Amino acid sequence: MVRVVSLLPAATEIVAALGAADQLVGTSHECDYPAIVADRPRLTRSRIARSDGAAMDSAAIDAAVRRAAASGLSLYDLDVLRLRALAPDVVITQVLCAVCAVSQGEVQAALAELAGRDVQLVALSPTRLAHLFDDIAKVGAALRLEPAADRLNALLRGRLAELERRAAAAWSRPRVVTVEWLAPVMLGGTWMPELVALAGGVAVGVEAGQHAPSPTREELRALDAEVVVVKPCGYSLAQGLAERATVAAALPLDEWPAGALQRVWLADGSSYFNRPGPRLVDSAELLAACLHPELFKDHAERYRDAFVRLPSP
Numbered sequence: 014m015v016r017v018v019s020l021l022p023a024a025t026e027i028v029a030a031l032g033a034a035d036q037l038v039g040t041s042h043e044c045d046y047p048a049i050v051a052d053r054p055r056l057t058r059s060r061i062a063r064s065d066g067a068a069m070d071s072a073a074i075d076a077a078v079r080r081a082a083a084s085g086l087s088l089y090d091l092d093v094l095r096l097r098a099l100a101p102d103v104v105i106t107q108v109l110c111a112v113c114a115v116s117q118g119e120v121q122a123a124l125a126e127l128a129g130r131d132v133q134l135v136a137l138s139p140t141r142l143a144h145l146f147d148d149i150a151k152v153g154a155a156l157r158l159e160p161a162a163d164r165l166n167a168l169l170r171g172r173l174a175e176l177e178r179r180a181a182a183a184w185s186r187p188r189v190v191t192v193e194w195l196a197p198v199m200l201g202g203t204w205m206p207e208l209v210a211l212a213g214g215v216a217v218g219v220e221a222g223q224h225a226p227s228p229t230r231e232e233l234r235a236l237d238a239e240v241v242v243v244k245p246c247g248y249s250l251a252q253g254l255a256e257r258a259t260v261a262a263a264l265p266l267d268e269w270p271a272g273a274l275q276r277v278w279l280a281d282g283s284s285y286f287n288r289p290g291p292r293l294v295d296s297a298e299l300l301a302a303c304l305h306p307e308l309f310k311d312h313a314e315r316y317r318d319a320f321v322r323l324p325s326p
Contacts, residue, residue, distance in 0.1 A: 015156050016102045020057060020091075023290035024105040024137060025050055027152045030291045031161045039099045046284065054099065056092045070256060071245060072196035103155045105135045139289040140222045142207040146170070148289070169294045173211055176297055180213030183305045187239035189214035190271075193246050193287070195259045198233065199225040201244070204293060205286065212300035213308075214240060230265065238269040242303050243323075244282035250319060253279045260323065272325055278303045280320040
């Protein structure tokens, strides 16, 4: 059996979806899905979390991240001694975002200390929807589970094709703004425009494959959004609801058609949208329920605990 350490929540979800959760011997502190991985040793911790465990709002988190970056510090600690003790055959990490997880360079440095061990490092760097399928294939190959990876990719592609087919029946394709962060405002880039298109909308203010832009207030006004989906990265639905005042202050909701039409949604940005794993497909289905609730009542019911409509400003 291949012993696997995953330092990225999306990778942990891929491993589990391949039927190999029992091969995970260690994870990051953010790996919380599926529930079966909860008892695995945690090899990372955040350096920007408050010592008293109290919640930080989006502005405080952004300030802490910027201070760490200015100081050249990593946002995470990696438990090298525990990593060595776990004796993994495969370690999965990422090169996409220094805010999301431990960097590839840090993991490479840690693996250099595992003298005498032949450890395969799998680094994922997804920025487009197609990269999800590439990453599933890559992880499947590392775990010697290529047939399982092929089956999983076929299943996910089939769900997306069905979603796109149903969305084509919509009478319009609304202009959609997805919000990745609130202070400062960042719009959903990378794979988000592709998910919006599959769900029957047109993402505005962003380009597929590009990192999240930070528009000015005037640039936001010009987007003329007809649907808004706020899904702060790493925030549960409860955390997002705690910042409803920030949402109202950060976005020109009263100037967008979305506000008047009551088509402003707040969604779970931790479980969905921001993790480039199998639940990106769930995220597309959730988006469809926001964009075309009349067509996707089944998805609205399926994800009813993951999103809410915000009242008009």
